[in-house]
Amino acid sequence: MIPDAGTLDAVIDGLSAVFMVVGALMSLAAAVGLLRFPDLLSRMHAATKPQVLGLFLLLAAMGLQLRTWWVWPVLLVAWIFQLLTVPVSAHMVGRAGYRTKHLHRELLSTDELEAVVQKAAAKAAREDSSDGGH
Amino acid sequence: MMQTVLAVTAVILSLAAAGAIIRIARGPSLLDRVLASDVLLAILGAALCIDMAVNRHLDNLMLLVALSVIGFIGSVTVARFVADRREQPRDS
Numbered sequence: 001m002i003p004d005a006g007t008l009d010a011v012i013d014g015l016s017a018v019f020m021v022v023g024a025l026m027s028l029a030a031a032v033g034l035l036r037f038p039d040l041l042s043r044m045h046a047a048t049k050p051q052v053l054g055l056f057l058l059l060a061a062m063g064l065q066l067r068t069w070w071v072w073p074v075l076l077v078a079w080i081f082q083l084l085t086v087p088v089s090a091h092m093v094g095r096a097g098y099r100t101k102h103l104h105r106e107l108l109s110t111d112e113l114e115a116v117v118q119k120a121a122a123k124a125a126r127e128d129s130s131d132g133g134h
Numbered sequence: 135m136m137q138t139v140l141a142v143t144a145v146i147l148s149l150a151a152a153g154a155i156i157r158i159a160r161g162p163s164l165l166d167r168v169l170a171s172d173v174l175l176a177i178l179g180a181a182l183c184i185d186m187a188v189n190r191h192l193d194n195l196m197l198l199v200a201l202s203v204i205g206f207i208g209s210v211t212v213a214r215f216v217a218d219r220r221e222q223p224r225d226s
Contacts, residue, residue, distance in 0.1 A: 013135060013136070014135075016187060017135060017136070017139045020139050020143055020187060020188075021139060021142055021143060021146070023143075023180060023183070023184075024142075024146040024147050024150075024180060024184070025146060026180075027146065027147055027150035027151075027173075027176065027177045027180050028146050028147075028149055028150040028153075030150065030154075030173050030176070030177075031149065031150040031151070031152070031157075031173065031177075032153060034153060034154060034157040034169070034170055034173060035153050035156060035157060040163065040165055040166060040169070043157075043166065043169055044169060047170075047173045047176075050150075050173065050176040050177060050180060051172070051173075051176045054176065054180055055176070055179065055180070055183070058180055058183035058184060058187065059183060061183070061184075061187045062183055062186050065187040065188070065190055066187075066190055066192070074192075074195065075195075078195065078198060078199050078202075081199060081202060085203070085205075085206035088206065088210065089172070089205070089206050089209040089210050089213070092210045092213035092214065093165055093169060093209055093213045095213070096165060096213040096214070097163075097165050100163075100165070100216060102163050102165055102166075
């Protein structure tokens, strides 16, 4: 059975309404995470939700509401642009947070950067002592 | 139905923006504030998206892309600045 235009319209409207409410809830989840999580790295985990999944849901709702096909590639470009820039800025913020010790070490389950930092520090110390010997 | 969705999302996004602003005001470090302002920018983008979806126009799309560029440049610059500033006392 082929649904008539009115039913299809109502279904698309309902789907985009659900997308919009869930996308807005992603922002609320990020705000709750920002307020309740104890340190920078766990707050960063919460902050990513509206930037990626929230934006995707809202752009999808937009595409459904506009009822045209040519708008989807434009929305996809906007989303991919966000997808490319968000990890870079998150990396920079996380790196700066690690370097300036804005983290609770007891909350980490693993710290893979620790070994690298120790190795680099040991190497620098060795070079310093060999320079001092001359 | 769209008006109901608009009202519900307006309430949700207002609460979320209030939470992000509280974190900007309270945030113990500069990086927490940068992160919270990034979230505030994402919430503004979400509000623009919902406006476009409910009223069925595409006027804000360029503004949305510009908003994500501003968020990117802002947080990368501030993160770089924090890293440099905290490193200096250790070197000297």
